[in-house]
Amino acid sequence: MYTMTYDIEIGEYKLGMLDKVEIHRSVEQLSDTAVITLPASQYNNALEIEDKLKRGDAVSIMFGYEESGMEGEFSGWLQRISTDGGNIKLHCEDDMFLFRREMPNEVLKKATLESLLHKVVAGCGLGLKVDCSYSWTYDRFVINNATGYDVLKKIQEECGADMYLCNGTLHVHPPGEMMDEERYYDLAVNVKEENLTYRRAADKKVKVVVKALLPDGTVKEVETGSTGGEKIEIRSPTSDEAGMRARGELEVKRRTFDGYEGSITGWLIPMCRPADSVTLRDKDYPYKDGTYFVTSVTTEFSKDGGKRKIDLGFRLS
Missing domain, CATH: 3.30.1920 (Phage tail proteins - 2 layer sandwich fold)
Structure with missing residues (x-):
């Protein structure tokens, strides 16, 4: 039996009480997000946090098991506080929050994608590097009443790229081009739930x-x-x-592709992030074994335990 533990800091404060944390990370969505749910009251006294926390406060979330140690699960910024439904929710966004700044209206002609990305980074006052695998040129690109976030979202929607921030760099790559860690799951050992359908390419x-x-x-x-x-x-x-x-x-x-569509749900161990590869093993049907690109991961942590729902993308091998 593992013992749950956490370390969550927001602004100048460290949380001492918690109902639940849900973190959603994806290479197909521009921002990674976290929702921290707090009890609305403690010892029958209403929690007053809106005068202590504010939009733009730094957020750091770590959790795990005392026996194996904690992992850094999320870092970003407090976007808003909601107090509906009898509890308090802190809505957080990763560093894409820093791109939510207005950019000057401009019409760009013959602009390469990389130069456009550099313009967005500079226009938001950020000292980030750019790592872009695409090399096309826009005949015309219009920035009109838009934030840097709006521009990046438009680029991602048009090219279907994996777009994310990592170690001070804005990455823009074709899906699956850049992969991180290899993860291994056995459907009979470390998978809590599965929602998988095996399909043949000929049927799709x-x-x-x-x-x-x-x-x-x-x-x-x-x-x-x-x-x-x-x-x-x-x-x-x-x-x-x-x-x-x-x-x-x-x-x-x-x-x-020949392979699984859907998701698997495991515990907090092993760690798994979007852009990782997951190798699935099924001892009952060895021909279904394969390695898949991870498109998104939703992680939950609460008094009831921790779990990761892993959405599988296309098959790698």
């Missing part, structure tokens, strides 16, 4: 139509995949045919 036909708006107002289309299944349309930030085709093929790869 998909056609991807990539569309790009040309300067003259017409639309250029590039198709990838196969007919007879789901049809998906996506926008492309570039009209370069090779770039459009690569974008379409990436989407096909993400959706068609």
Whole structure:
């Protein structure tokens, strides 16, 4: 039996009481978030925290087991406080919170993606490096009444990239290009729950139509995949045919493979983060064993215990 322990700091304060923490991290969403739930009262005295904590306070969350030690689960900033439903919730966001600053209105022409990312970083007053795997050029990019966060979100939605902050660097990469740690799960040993469906690539036909708006107002289309299944349309930030085709093929790869779709839920050990790879083992069906890219992880910590729900992306091997 493991003993739960935690260390949570917000601004100048360290939490001494806690109902629950839920942390959601994903390479497919721009921000990682945490929600800290506190009891609304202690010893029949209402908690008054809104005069002690404020938006923009630094947040550090560590938890784990006394027997194995704590892990740094989240660091970021307090975004808002809610007091609905009989308890107090502290809503937190990772360093993407720092990009929620207004940028000057501007129309950029012939701007490379990397130069645009540097402009966003500088425009938000941040001293971050940029690591970008894409190399396209925007014919025209409009910044109008937008924050740096809005610009990054638009870029991510258009190219489907993994976009995240790590060790002082803004990363922008095709899904699965940059991977972190290898994790191992046995469905009979360290998986608490599973919601998995094994599918064959032949049963998941998909056609991807990539569309790009040309300067003259017409639309250029590039198709990838196969007919007879789901049809998906996506926008492309570039009209370069090779770039459009690569974008379409990436989407096909993400959706068609022999392997599992769904999620597994384990305990706090082992640690698992988005962009890790997870190798699944099923002793009853060895042919289903495989390694998958992790797209998101939702971690919960409370008096009832700790657990991680791991969403699987495309199969790596």
